[in-house]
Amino acid sequence: MTLADVPIALATTIRWIHAPGDTGERLMELGLVPGAPIRVVARHGASHPMQIEVRGFRLSLRLTEAAAIEVDA
Amino acid sequence: MTPPLASRPLLVALAGNPNTGKTSIFNRLSGARAKVANYPGVTVERRQGRLTLPSGAKVALVDVPGCYSLTARSAEEEVAHAALTGGYDDPPADVVVIVADASNLPRNLYFVLQVLELGRPTVVALNMMDVARDHGLAIDVARLERELGVPVIPVVATTGEGLPSLVMAIESLGRATPPVPRTPPLLTSDRAVLDTVAEALRTANRPATAGECLWLLTSEPTHITSLPDTARDAIARVRTQLDAEAEQVGTSRLPFNRRVIVARYAEVDRLVAEAVSRTGPAAPDWTTRIDRVLTHPRWGLALFVLAMSVVFQAIFTWAEPLMGLVERGSQATAAAIGTALPDGVLKELLVQGLLAGVGNVLVFLPQILLLFLAITLLEDTGYMARAAVLLDRVMRRVGLHGRAFVPLLSSFACASPGIMAARTIEAPRDRLVTTLVAPFMSCSARLPVYTMVIGAVFASAPPVLGVLSVGGLVVTAMYFLGIAAAFGTAWLLKRTVLQAPTPPLLVELPTYKLPAPRSVLIALWSRAKVFVTQTGRTIVTLSVILWALMAYPRVEPPAAADAHEAARYQLEHSAAGTLGHAVEPLIAPLGFDWRIGIGLIGSFAAREVLVSTLGQVYGVGSEIDAESVVLREALLRDIHPETGRPRFSPLVGLALMVFFVLAMQCLATVAIVRRETGTWKWPLVMIVYMNGLAWVAALVTYQGGRLLGFA
Ligand SMILES: Nc1nc2c(ncn2[C@@H]2O[C@H](COP(=O)(O)OP(=O)(O)O)[C@@H](O)[C@H]2O)c(=O)[nH]1
Numbered sequence: 033m034t035l036a037d038v039p040i041a042l043a044t045t046i047r048w049i050h051a052p053g054d055t056g057e058r059l060m061e062l063g064l065v066p067g068a069p070i071r072v073v074a075r076h077g078a079s080h081p082m083q084i085e086v087r088g089f090r091l092s093l094r095l096t097e098a099a100a101i102e103v104d105a
Numbered sequence: 106m107t108p109p110l111a112s113r114p115l116l117v118a119l120a121g122n123p124n125t126g127k128t129s130i131f132n133r134l135s136g137a138r139a140k141v142a143n144y145p146g147v148t149v150e151r152r153q154g155r156l157t158l159p160s161g162a163k164v165a166l167v168d169v170p171g172c173y174s175l176t177a178r179s180a181e182e183e184v185a186h187a188a189l190t191g192g193y194d195d196p197p198a199d200v201v202v203i204v205a206d207a208s209n210l211p212r213n214l215y216f217v218l219q220v221l222e223l224g225r226p227t228v229v230a231l232n233m234m235d236v237a238r239d240h241g242l243a244i245d246v247a248r249l250e251r252e253l254g255v256p257v258i259p260v261v262a263t264t265g266e267g268l269p270s271l272v273m274a275i276e277s278l279g280r281a282t283p284p285v286p287r288t289p290p291l292l293t294s295d296r297a298v299l300d301t302v303a304e305a306l307r308t309a310n311r312p313a314t315a316g317e318c319l320w321l322l323t324s325e326p327t328h329i330t331s332l333p334d335t336a337r338d339a340i341a342r343v344r345t346q347l348d349a350e351a352e353q354v355g356t357s358r359l360p361f362n363r364r365v366i367v368a369r370y371a372e373v374d375r376l377v378a379e380a381v382s383r384t385g386p387a388a389p390d391w392t393t394r395i396d397r398v399l400t401h402p403r404w405g406l407a408l409f410v411l412a413m414s415v416v417f418q419a420i421f422t423w424a425e426p427l428m429g430l431v432e433r434g435s436q437a438t439a440a441a442i443g444t445a446l447p448d449g450v451l452k453e454l455l456v457q458g459l460l461a462g463v464g465n466v467l468v469f470l471p472q473i474l475l476l477f478l479a480i481t482l483l484e485d486t487g488y489m490a491r492a493a494v495l496l497d498r499v500m501r502r503v504g505l506h507g508r509a510f511v512p513l514l515s516s517f518a519c520a521s522p523g524i525m526a527a528r529t530i531e532a533p534r535d536r537l538v539t540t541l542v543a544p545f546m547s548c549s550a551r552l553p554v555y556t557m558v559i560g561a562v563f564a565s566a567p568p569v570l571g572v573l574s575v576g577g578l579v580v581t582a583m584y585f586l587g588i589a590a591a592f593g594t595a596w597l598l599k600r601t602v603l604q605a606p607t608p609p610l611l612v613e614l615p616t617y618k619l620p621a622p623r624s625v626l627i628a629l630w631s632r633a634k635v636f637v638t639q640t641g642r643t644i645v646t647l648s649v650i651l652w653a654l655m656a657y658p659r660v661e662p663p664a665a666a667d668a669h670e671a672a673r674y675q676l677e678h679s680a681a682g683t684l685g686h687a688v689e690p691l692i693a694p695l696g697f698d699w700r701i702g703i704g705l706i707g708s709f710a711a712r713e714v715l716v717s718t719l720g721q722v723y724g725v726g727s728e729i730d731a732e733s734v735v736l737r738e739a740l741l742r743d744i745h746p747e748t749g750r751p752r753f754s755p756l757v758g759l760a761l762m763v764f765f766v767l768a769m770q771c772l773a774t775v776a777i778v779r780r781e782t783g784t785w786k787w788p789l790v791m792i793v794y795m796n797g798l799a800w801v802a803a804l805v806t807y808q809g810g811r812l813l814g815f816a
Contacts, residue, residue, distance in 0.1 A: 048356075049363070050356075051609075054178055055609045055611075056363070057176075057178070057362055057363060057366065058173075058174075058178075058609075058611060059611065060363055060366045060367070060370075061173055061174045061176070061215065061366055062173060062212060062611065062613075063211055063212050063215065063370065063373075065366060065367050065370045066359075066367070068370075073393065073396075074396070074397070074400065076400075076401065076402045077402065079498055080402045080497075080498060081494050081497055081507070081610055081612075083396070083400065083614065087209075087211040087212055088208075088209055088210070088211060088212075089209045089212060089613060089614075089615075090392070090396075090613065090614035090615075090616075091611060091612070091613055091614065092400075092490075092494040092610065092611075092612045092613075092614055093609070093610055093611050093612075094497070094501075094609065094610050096609075097609050097610070097611070
């Protein structure tokens with residue numbers, strides 16, 4: 033399952049970052065590394081960025097980026 | 106060679122993640138005496154402050170751009186790294202102060218570990234301790250200190266709590282020997298890779314520590330400067346080898362760069378487990394509740410539009426009394442000089458050149474300060490990040506990042522800080538596109554032009570629907586025209602010469618905070634200072650030059666002329682008049698005559714000069730500003746000989762405003778774009794494109810209006 037499909041409020045864990053190159057490295061430097069707990073705080077449909085909480089802070093990202101983050105089902 | 110410590114101030118670099126309170130600590134330590142190099146940016150430009158330690162030693166405090174990583178993948182990270190290790194004509198920092206957000210420790214510790222890899226004398230300022238307490242977090246500072254091997258000082262930047270201890274720590278570190286650089290807990294095979302790099306660099310006569318090797322290996326080669334070619338080649342070889350290895354194992358194993366990140370976070374997790382515990386329940390989570398509304402695609406956007414309207418309304422209405430004050434002040438001064446000095450060149454120079462210029466600088470100050478106040482408040486509360494997310498959908502349509510919104514919004518104040526803020530955009534092509542379109546946003550220098558034109562030709566129009574003034578509507582339309590031009594151009598650029606995929610959006614949403622009044626005031630003060638001294642100098646100089654162009658060569662007026670006609674005769678035959686006549690054929694199709702031509706020439710140095718120029722051109726002297734009734738009347742008095750109506754008709758006014766919305770008339774912006782892009786190519790493209798567009802649009806407005814029967 034990818035982060036793009038995780039329902040609101042469900043706590044899960046990052047399995048792998050599939051985002052290539054620079055984007056992937058930036059995500060990981062923000063703390064989204066395999067094994068990190070993650071939670072979806074808000075989502076506003078397919079065309080708006082969603083909000084997640086990771087390591088105690090909030091991050092907004094688009095669904096295209098979220099789809100490149102694999103999480104535990 | 107770096108001069109020895111005793112003969113120069115201690116160089117202290119203040120580094121950290123964005124939104125950690127870096128600016129607040131900087132302001133607390135150095136007060137309002139900060140020196141902003143060139144232009145006020147959003148912590149992007151090099152800001153340097155001074156402070157004196159208890160021992161009497163002098164400190165030069167440098168504010169390093171806030172970033173999440175020191176690995177150089179953008180110009181900003183490169184600058185941040187260089188500020189700590191030396192480069193860009195600076196020696197390495199003698200002491201590094203890392204500002205870390207205690208309420209958000211893991212990600213901040215990642216940055217701390219990266220800095221400790223550099224082996225500079227370091228102290229960690231653990232800021233936002235109050236927020237951490239509210240969140241129910243207890244941090245074992247002594248433990249953290251022991252684990253990190255550097256002093257950790259808990260502080261609260263907004264109240265100043267802990268800052269004396271921070272200063273003491275800086276003092277004692279200034280004399281300390283640098284610590285041993287840390288390295289992340291890497292796999293044995295990855296350590297071997299670092300050893301290979303270190304060995305290769307040694308052979309290339311450029312010895313480096315393990316931490317430095319790690320930085321060189323993981324950073325983008327284009328952002329590594331000052332490295333001998335042999336060393337560069339050695340690193341490239343190791344990198345190729347790593348890439349080949351990654352290719353081979355496929356996606357079953359993380360590539361080298363990511364293994365390093367994972368290793369650092371493993372260390373972070375260990376530190377957090379040892380030093381952070383939860384002592385109580387978290388305070389009510391206001392941020393989530395507020396965000397439910399403010400980041401909602403519909404309600405959030407509606408509130409954003411509302412907030413922006415309030416800001417612009419405030420800028421127009423609240424600034425007015427202050428502008429009136431400035432206006433009366435310069436009139437009184439002009440009158441005083443008028444009675445004190447005998448008639449002559451000196452008096453003319455003082456009143457029409459110098460004083461007109463100074464008045465023109467000061468009259469802007471209220472509007473600029475109000476706009477900067479709004480931007481600073483939006484930044485400091487944490488709302489700006491939400492706005493970037495809200496507008497992402499719109500920005501993405503034209504191929505831009507939500508983050509491009511901040512530079513564009515700042516450009517409503519002035520394109521210069523706006524363009525500096527564009528440095529936060531990582532993708533080079535997107536940064537360039539944002540830089541090139543930012544000048545289309547109606548900056549505050551255009552405001553006096555709009556105000557003047559509206560006062561002259563739209564003020565007496567009856568309100569639409571009983572409440573909305575025509576002037577207000579026209580100004581709003583001008584702002585939207587600028588926005589449309591910016592977005593249209595961005596869309597065009599991203600599809601043609603600057604094709605690139607839309608960059609990812611990763612925006613941190615910091616918890617909402619109450620801005621500290623002191624910090625806000627200091628920000629406003631430093632911006633006002635920069636405006637008055639730097640922009641002001643240009644405007645005053647140009648005013649004097651313009652006066653000279655209009656006063657010389659001296660001609661004898663016809664015998665029968667009264668004072669008014671004599672002044673007009675002088676102007677028409679002056680150097681400026683000749684220039685105005687020379688450009689008239691070019692601008693006549695737009696409805697502009699030679700007098701506006703003179704104003705246009707002057708405004709190519711700085712837009713706001715138009716108002717004082719027209720004041721001088723229409724012979725109403727120095728007591729001129731955008732609101733001036735005298736200039737308004739003078740414009741209306743100037744009857745076209747054929748139509749018998751004022752030459753300066755609403756249609757001409759509209760064409761003039763359209764021209765000003767789109768034209769590139771700002772030397773400061775050209776200079777900044779030259780500096781940011783590193784070539785003359787882009788500023789030249791911008792000048793030709795924007796002015797071409799302005800001419801065509803003004804032509805369409807004027808000729809189109811005439812076809813529709815307006816005069
Ligand atoms: N409660 C609290 N707020 C702080 C503290 N330090 C800074 N702030 C606030 O956090 C916001 C961001 O601070 P700023 O200095 O602009 O952060 P920067 O982006 O790192 O430069 C401002 O509204 C500050 O008033 C602190 O120690 N406690």
